[in-house]
Amino acid sequence: MTEQQETQATSQESAAPRQSPAAEPTHASPAPAKQHKGRAGVIMGAVAILIALGLTGGLYYHGHQGAMAQQAELGQLKQQLADVMGRLDQSGSKERTQLGELGKQQLTLQEELKGLQNRVLDLNDKRPNDWMLAESEYLVRMAGRKLWLEHDLVSAITLLGNADERIKALNDPSLMPIRKALAEDIAKLKAMPRVDREGLTLKLAALEDQIDQLPLSNVTMPTAEEQANQAVSSNPDEWESNLKKNWVKFTENFITIRRRDGAVEALISPQQEIYLRENLKTKLLQAQLAVYREQQALYEDSIDKASRWLAQYFDTENSATHYLQGELDKLKGEQIQFDYPDRFSTQALLEQVLTERLQRIATGN
Structure with a gap:
């Protein structure tokens, strides 16, 4: 709009001197008035142009300042985002490193597990019935508990016999000392009184x-003594005896006395x-x-x-x-x-054999 106003003003100024003499008025007084009006219009147009330029400049300056502030904030946000992304990259790299180490450990464990499985399979192929030996050791321990805690001879002898049957089923000549010890323990228990x-x-x-x-x-009363004959004699020489007899007869009506020998319960x-x-x-x-x-x-x-x-x-x-x-x-x-044995001789032998075989499993021999 400023350029158009400038163009219009320029066209007006250029159009004014081009008027022909025939178009000018005949009277000399109206000409200055017209010129004065034209100048006023030019001044007003210039003022309007200046005002428009000022508003445009102010708006431009204000918009420029806002754009600069927004650019600064945007730069800060970009910097923060870059920092966060850097941290995420660092943590991600650490996690990837840890995952790689865990993967390596898992592979190592899997290889070790395969090796152990192969060893176990190899041992099973060599000694497929070793678990029966462990079961025999358990039966011997149970026999000891029955004997020492419950004093049950019958159950203890039965459990030792079951252990001997399992060792016999292994058909291993190297276990003959264990069977001999079992036979001795069973014989001791059978010899004990029941x-x-x-x-x-x-x-x-x-x-x-x-x-x-x-x-x-x-209450048992002793036997009373037999009373003597109380009959009075006619012999005068027995007057003393007759006097006693008469006195006894007289007192029987008042008191009766009988003598008894022995204690009364x-x-x-x-x-x-x-x-x-x-x-x-x-x-x-x-x-x-x-x-x-x-x-x-x-x-x-x-x-x-x-x-x-x-x-x-x-x-x-x-x-x-x-x-x-x-x-x-x-x-x-x-x-x-009774005095029971403190320990079965079989138990020590079984523990020794089981320990040796466990060591073989651990070493893979």
């Missing part, structure tokens, strides 16, 4: 049930009788517990006290009491405690 613990405890329990039916001993009260029977049952129960715990001293002491109380407070002439006393005497002689 106790029927269940049978003993059942007998004691049956005797305990009969205590309530046993009769107590009654008093009866116990009903409450004491209850305590006696319960204590006797307790002693038989202690004997049952001593059988399972293999406490020989406690077993014998319990049986001995029960036998003494039975003879002291109960009727020994009664058949039930007599039977119970005889059974206690038999049970008192039972042996319930």
Whole structure:
């Protein structure tokens, strides 16, 4: 628009002197007025052009400053983005390096695993039944627990026999010392005396049930002395004897005296009788517990006290009491405690053989 205004002003200025003399007015006074109006229009146009140029320059300056600020911010953002990308590249390179190392370790482990698998397969081809040897060692350890913890001879002998059968199935001549040791351990256990613990405890329990039916001993009175003949004699020389006899006859109506020799046992009260029977049952129960715990001293002491109380407070002439006393005497002689071997000789040999074979597996020989 500024250029157009300048062009219009220029055209107006150039058009003014080109007017022909015929077009000028005839009167001389109107000509200066027209010239004055033309100059005013030129001035107004120039002012408008200047204003337009000022606004345009201001807008341009303001836009230029905004563009510079935006460019600065954009440069900062680009720098930050470049820093972030650099960090990401560094972390990515580290992760790629770590992944590469992990991949190498994985390959190494896979190679080692393949080598171990090949060794195991090779050993299985050489000794395919070695697991039976380990099972035999486990059976021997279980036999030891049965013997030392539960004192179960039958189970221990059975477990050792099972271990010998598995070693026999291997058909390996190098294991003959182990089979020999197993045979010795089994022979030792079979030579030991066996106790029927269940049978003993059942007998004691049956005797305990009969205590309530046993009769107590009654009071036994000694035999009274025979009284002498109190008949009065007619012989005058026996006057003293006749006087005594008459005195005895006279006193019999008031007091009767009989002489008895021997001690008299008093009866116990009903409450004491209850305590006696319960204590006797307790002693038989202690004997049952001593059988399972293999406490020989406690077993014998319990049986001995029960036998003494039975003879002291109960009727020994009664058949039930007599039977119970005889059974206690038999049970008192039972042996319930034994010395068991501390260790099986087979166990040490089996542990040695298994250790040697594990070392072969580790070394690959």
